[in-house]
């Protein structure tokens with residue numbers, strides 16, 4: 001039996017039942033976990049309560065259209081709604097809620113807590129993904145599920161756990177996925193194309209990243225990617241963060257980061273991964289945050305980029321020193 005978070009699941013279900021108007025939002029620059037959790041929960045609420053007005057908002061991303069279409073709304077129509085915030089702990093990064101006059105927030109997330117405190121709040125850092133939490137909610141409440149909802153949840157879990165590879169993947173993840181697949185009779189292997197289909201340009205760009213990444217003595221892999229390179233390879237600013245997990249398990253690299261120049265917005269968009277040192281504390285010093293081993297940041301000047309690289313290198317050095325002294 002899966003240990004069930006009964007109390008919080010009952011509270012969430014009651015809150016959803018209470019409202020006729022529900023708006024579901026997630027973070028800016030969405031990834032498959034954010035989009036899939038949002039659309040799966042919206043579709044499950046619609047299936048269970050056909051008379052409620054339930055929408056999923058935020059900027060559309062064309063490569064994620066498989067998951068479902070997001071809703072365009074007039075905020076006036078959703079005055080006093082329940083706002084459900086998924087996969088994001090801080091208000092400034094919630095996409096599309098400016099001018100929305102919601103009455104209460106229901107938050108479900110697996111990131112470390114920040115400024116959003118939901119009136120009902122399910123923050124569980126031990127979950128590999130927000131989709132894992134939504135699956136647990138749906139499977140253990142009267143919320144309904146169909147094959148499309150199950151497929152979205154499955155893809156969100158697979159994507160955020162990097163195919164059950166990252167350390168947040170647990171026994172519970174597998175048990176929830178097993179129940180999801182058996183209940184919905186999901187043909188899950190047929191779905192991978194929606195996650196892993198990519199262009200030859202992207203593969204060639206990965207070659208550029210691998211060839212040009214610098215690695216310090218302390219095990220920091222880093223690359224500042226000029227805007228021209230993004231253009232030259234015909235990729236976009238989301239591509240480095242889509243590819244960064246492919247650089248795991250390189251023997252010489254403890255922490256790795258791609259710093260992409262966003263010429264239009266005059267910032268550097270930063271993705272960071274680690275297989276040892278904790279990196280979200282460094283990310284939070286540079287207008288960022290995220291998980292202990294998978295974080296992001298936004299940096300405005302080249303000087304700060306250099307400082308950031310030095311800070312991360314120090315984190316690697318300290319980690320190495322501590323690991324060696326623990327072995328003695």
Ligand code: AMP
Nearest residue numbers: 241271287288289290294295296297298
């Ligand atoms: P990414 O490298 O873009 O896949 O992001 C990795 C993790 O860091 C995700 O959980 C993001 O939500 C989080 N993250 C990325 N950028 C930021 C930021 N500027 N502020 C806070 N969290 C971020």
